[in-house]
Amino acid sequence: MxxxxxxxxxxxxxxxxxxxxxxxxxxxxxxxxxxxxxxxxxxxxxxxxxxxxxxxxxxxxxxxxxxxxxxxxxxxxxxxxxxxxxxxxxxxxxxxxxxxxxxxxxxxxxxxxTPLSLGIPGEEKFMGKGVSTCVTCDAPLYRDKTVAVVGGGNSALGGTWELSSLAKKIYLIHRRDEFRGDEVEVERVKKQDNIDIVLSHIPIEVKGDQFVEGLVVEDVNTKKQKTLEVDGVFVEIGFKxxxxxxxxxxxxxxxxxxxxxxxxxxxxxxxxxxxxxxxxxxxxxxxxxxxxxxxxxxxxxxxxxxxxxxxxxxxx
Ligand SMILES: Cc1cc2nc3c(=O)[nH]c(=O)nc-3n(C[C@H](O)[C@H](O)[C@H](O)COP(=O)(O)OP(=O)(O)OC[C@H]3O[C@@H](n4cnc5c(N)ncnc54)[C@H](O)[C@@H]3O)c2cc1C
Incomplete structure (x- = not known):
């Protein structure tokens, strides 16, 4: 039946x-x-x-x-x-x-x-412990802290702007040498003092003990790596x-x-x-x-x- x-x-x-x-x-x-x-x-x-x-x-x-x-x-x-x-x-x-x-x-x-992920070491381990895919949801947790935002589209740019009124410092990391997002969003972010734009870099590893303590990034041209000391990493690279x-x-x-x-x-x-x-x-x-x-x-x-x-x- x-x-x-x-x-x-x-x-x-x-x-x-x-x-x-x-x-x-x-x-x-x-x-x-x-x-x-x-x-x-x-x-x-x-x-x-x-x-x-x-x-x-x-x-x-x-x-x-x-x-x-x-x-x-x-x-x-x-x-x-x-x-x-x-x-x-x-x-x-x-x-x-x-x-x-x-x-x-x-x-x-x-x-x-489903939010797209970076697929790098530490990302899954620290999800909810410093790694987030939602600025609107988690930005207030980073008041006066240092964070990284990964992405080059409007959601990364908008998220960075939203964070700039709360966080002490924001690294905006994008793998290309220019952003994909709207010009207005790009200009707004460029004018903000506490935003450090890191172009032509890709994230390599999220580091930490209990919570996020750093993000290793690599220059796509020189392959040189450096560790940014951050309390949080926002992955804003889109959804599926x-x-x-x-x-x-x-x-x-x-x-x-x-x-x-x-x-x-x-x-x-x-x-x-x-x-x-x-x-x-x-x-x-x-x-x-x-x-x-x-x-x-x-x-x-x-x-x-x-x-x-x-x-x-x-x-x-
Ligand atoms: C890390 C993180 C933090 C967040 N924090 C907040 C917050 O603080 N406040 C807030 O308001 N929002 C927050 N959000 C956003 C919020 O979680 C989403 O907007 C909300 O979950 C959407 O609900 P939904 O039911 O539409 O979809 P979902 O929550 O995505 O639920 C979809 C369901 O469908 C199921 N499913 C998918 N495909 C199939 C299929 N083919 N067959 C059967 N089942 C299927 C999934 O397993 C899932 O159970 C956060 C999101 C993330 C990722």
Missing amino acids: INVYDVIIVGGGAAGMTAGIYTGRKNLKTLIISMDVGGQTSIPSNIENYPGFDGINGYEMMMKFQAQAMKWGAEMITGKVKKIDKKKDRTFKVGVTSGETYDARAIILAFGK VDSEFVGHLVKRNEQKEIITNLNCETSQPGIFACGDVSDVIFKQTVISAGEGAKAALQCYHYLSGAKGKVSIDWDH
């Missing part, structure tokens, strides 16, 4: 778990399929900008999200979704890498994105969105993010997207959670066929 869910949510981070809470509360038969519990929010040891929690361990917070989704009836399995197909009856078949398939009347895509498996179903932008409207609808009726995987500009836990709620409510509208009818969460 085929087990048909009302909705399958792909991804168990802040967006997916919140969507699960809302679809559960709408009595929709919900399955969350995710490679892990909590997504990227589980990585930081201290989240300081989620309303209601004035500092909480990311993993601990995501356990609360999961417990709340389960409490409202969402089921969850661990797995990687590799295929989604639309059937003739306009429902969907979802295939996971282990070979199982699951059917659903609607899909919520909440599978996030693994959305190929839905490319035949939904429209995506150049970054392979899924294009959504204000209500988290995609170009495919019955498929919704939310959080980091969508083309929403700001990538933060609170935003993913809000987007997850929107996607779930819009999905409920779609499934109930109540187009235009206003239905709010507590209106059971």
